[in-house]
Amino acid sequence: PAIYAVIPAAGIGTRMQADRPKQYLTLAGKTILEHTLNALASHAAISEVIVALHPDDPYFTDLPVAGSPWLTTVTGGNERADSVLNALRALSDDSWALVHDAARPCLDHEDIDRLLTVTDRDDVAGGILATPVRDTMKRAHAGQATVAHTESRDDLWHALTPQLFPTGLLRQALTDGLAAGQPITDEASAMELAGFEVALIDANPANIKITRPADLPLAAFYLQQQT
Template structure:
């Protein structure tokens, strides 16, 4: 029995203010391609991903200039002010039974092997989906309330994970979870948080640590190094 389609959803309407650049971070270049192009290429290279929907800001002047903008395997929609708004807009292009593989525009180093492992979640009946994640290895400190960078206490790192992407869920269930979170004013920092709030169980899939998110200028050379290792630069 064949699976429903796996469609990648890429929210790319953010401004990336921490990069201190003249354009959103997804349009900064690593080698010959923008970060967003590297990310889209990595997703398109996976044989089980049938299509990609990318959500960009309305009137975005940068995306139409990219060679990938007219690719037949890509659909472009207008994103929103928040990540959840962009994901919700992209989900309008999917059937309820499709699997939405939501991935950050600024994670260009995701590996095909990790996507393979995440897609195995579709075979499980104990969870509604799963996310790539890495166990917390560093000592975690909680800052004092109303104090400037002063430690309140050390948090136990046992059973703590860093949530990464892609995150994989049925499109219909994710859409409904996002609607419920908005109605209840529940903060949605990633898709899993909406699914958890709706009562769904979500699997943690150990990810390659190279799957970094570019958020600051210092992340650029590291991402370039990882991309060089996969010869996609």
């Protein structure tokens, strides 16, 4: 079956305090979104890339990648999960959807290769890139910056992207999760709620999500290490 990359890029990125959404900030000569799109489109197993954009996005059409034959755009939604669903509607049930944050430009092909091995497994429905938690984890008193207790970090992982699932199963799981009013901050959370097993694939920690201004020089460093 075909593997399609789905990029939710319809967020407005208020935490960056920039004049434009973070995916349109420039990093090493290109926008973050272009680095992300190129990292996926350049992988031989990925047949097409579908990017979900904000309905009022004024930036995308000016990018050199806009109009590439391997690229399709759809309109994003209110939540990340709505944006992903809009992209999945264009895809056939028996394909695989590899969903990746626009704000993670440092993805490398080795990580994509490792994630793709889940398509051959019958013990899981799909999988996600993740990194084991290394710091000691504190649970705070609700809404406060004081410690209620220490959580065990055994068996705790950070969920990254890409996340890879059969398109038909993921579309149904996201639809049901949204209808149930569940918080869905990644694709795996919808699949878990639907009762599916999800593989954790140990990822390169360089695959950071750009969230704060200090992440930009760090991402530039990781991109430079790749070439």
